[in-house]
Amino acid sequence: xxxxxxxxxxxxxxxxxxxxxxxxxxxxxxxxxxxxxxxxxxxxxxxxxxxxxxxxxxxxxxxxxxxxxxxxxxxxxxxxxxxxxxxxxxxxxxxxxxxxxxxxxxxxxxxxxxxxxxxxxxxxxxxxxxxxxxxxxxxxxxxxxxxxxxxxxxxxxxxxxxxxxxxxxxxxxxxxxxxxxxxxxxxxxxxxxxxxxxxxxxxxxxxxxxxxxxxxxxxxxxxxxxxxxxxxxxxxxxxxxxxxxxxxxxxxxxxxxxxxxxxxxxxxxxxxxxxxxxxxxxxxxxxxxxxxxxxxxxxxxxxxxxxxxxxxxxxxxxxxxxxxxxxxxxxxxxxxxxxxxxxxxxxxxxxxxxxxxxxxxxxxxxxxxxxxxxxxxxxxxxxxxxxxxxxxxxxxxxxxxxxxx
Numbered sequence: 001x002x003x004x005x006x007x008x009x010x011x012x013x014x015x016x017x018x019x020x021x022x023x024x025x026x027x028x029x030x031x032x033x034x035x036x037x038x039x040x041x042x043x044x045x046x047x048x049x050x051x052x053x054x055x056x057x058x059x060x061x062x063x064x065x066x067x068x069x070x071x072x073x074x075x076x077x078x079x080x081x082x083x084x085x086x087x088x089x090x091x092x093x094x095x096x097x098x099x100x101x102x103x104x105x106x107x108x109x110x111x112x113x114x115x116x117x118x119x120x121x122x123x124x125x126x127x128x129x130x131x132x133x134x135x136x137x138x139x140x141x142x143x144x145x146x147x148x149x150x151x152x153x154x155x156x157x158x159x160x161x162x163x164x165x166x167x168x169x170x171x172x173x174x175x176x177x178x179x180x181x182x183x184x185x186x187x188x189x190x191x192x193x194x195x196x197x198x199x200x201x202x203x204x205x206x207x208x209x210x211x212x213x214x215x216x217x218x219x220x221x222x223x224x225x226x227x228x229x230x231x232x233x234x235x236x237x238x239x240x241x242x243x244x245x246x247x248x249x250x251x252x253x254x255x256x257x258x259x260x261x262x263x264x265x266x267x268x269x270x271x272x273x274x275x276x277x278x279x280x281x282x283x284x285x286x287x288x289x290x291x292x293x294x295x296x297x298x299x300x301x302x303x304x305x306x307x308x309x310x311x312x313x314x315x316x317x318x319x320x321x322x323x324x325x326x327x328x329x330x331x332x333x334x335x336x337x338x339x340x341x342x343x344x345x346x347x348x349x350x351x352x353x354x355x356x357x358x359x360x361x362x363x364x365x366x367x368x369x370x371x372x373x374x375x376x377x378x379x380x381x382x383x384x385x386x387x388x389x390x391x392x393x394x395x396x397x398x399x400x401x402x403x404x405x
Contacts, residue, residue: 324389
């Protein structure tokens with residue numbers, strides 16, 4: 001074999017030997033990288049489950065990218081304590097941490113951290129587009145905390161802690177000073193199912209807008225027949241005094257009770273079902289219970305699956321015997337050996353001798369657990385999961401209405 005060929009062969013063998021010698025080293029590095037990735041994913045998931053188990057009321061959208069030289073965390077959250085915990089635990093991996101996480105409220109909010117609902121009803125959607133699912137609603141005069149501004153949409157937190165997106169046309173952005181001024185100003189609450197703000201006292205044919213049960217407006221004047229009111233954006237109009245009341249007077253006289261709860265629940269009979277709805281224009285099952293309790297001065301969790309976690313369990317035996325008027329009844333799929341309980345519906349127990357409850361299903365209507373009753377609801381009776389009592393119970397998830405100044 002010529003000398004040149006022998007040299008080439010020897011060189012190739014050397015390269016092969018060198019490459020083979022690197023395999024154990026690369027394998028060790030690869031295993032270490034995989035172990036780090038596993039630890040990072042485990043830490044991130046555990047912290048998310050601890051601080052943001054319910055994505056409807058907390059934001060924790062954090063992604064972690066790592067290599068042998070650094071750990072980069074990016075995304076957004078409204079849970080600063082969770083972010084601090086995450087960074088603290090990642091330090092155990094002995095790599096520099098690059099923090100690119102945006103804390104909500106973020107800088108897009110500027111000096112407008114609040115918004116007030118400026119229409120009779122504001123539609124709040126699951127994502128920042130008009131075609132997105134209706135997640136919930138908020139009615140006129142409701143204060144919202146702004147977390148982020150993206151185009152014409154604002155990511156907001158409602159008084160019941162729900163986080164979703166509202167378009168700019170339904171709300172009025174406010175500075176802290178403007179919001180404080182609104183909070184302490186005298187107000188009027190609307191007490192009929194539907195109504196209007198009139199453009200003038202002399203012409204009820206021309207309106208500034210419509211009203212739903214529980215709407216709040218600033219009180220700027222009054223006479224024997226009308227309240228003069230102002231919208232959050234400053235528009236002035238007139239509301240009939242026989243359809244509304246001064247808000248603080250109404251609050252002072254308020255005595256949450258089963259009878260009052262039934263009164264307002266019955267006032268909504270016939271209202272159409274609307275997925276995501278929380279007003280007398282249309283409401284889903286939990287939007288209906290939320291509205292009835294709101295008119296009793298209480299803010300309760302938004303969804304049925306959240307409402308079952310509040311208050312006091314009053315029917316663990318599922319016998320209906322310990323229920324009293326005003327208790328919330330829950331329905332859905334019972335747990336099995338392989339699946340969890342799934343709450344899909346809620347109603348208000350009326351506590352009469354006919355075994356009746358009132359709920360929103362197709363429309364707001366009254367059903368019964370009595371198989372001999374003409375309004376017997378066999379479907380829901382068969383999927384009953386239990387009941388909770390809110391009235392008279394102390395629970396941080398059951399809060400008083402705001403603007404009590």
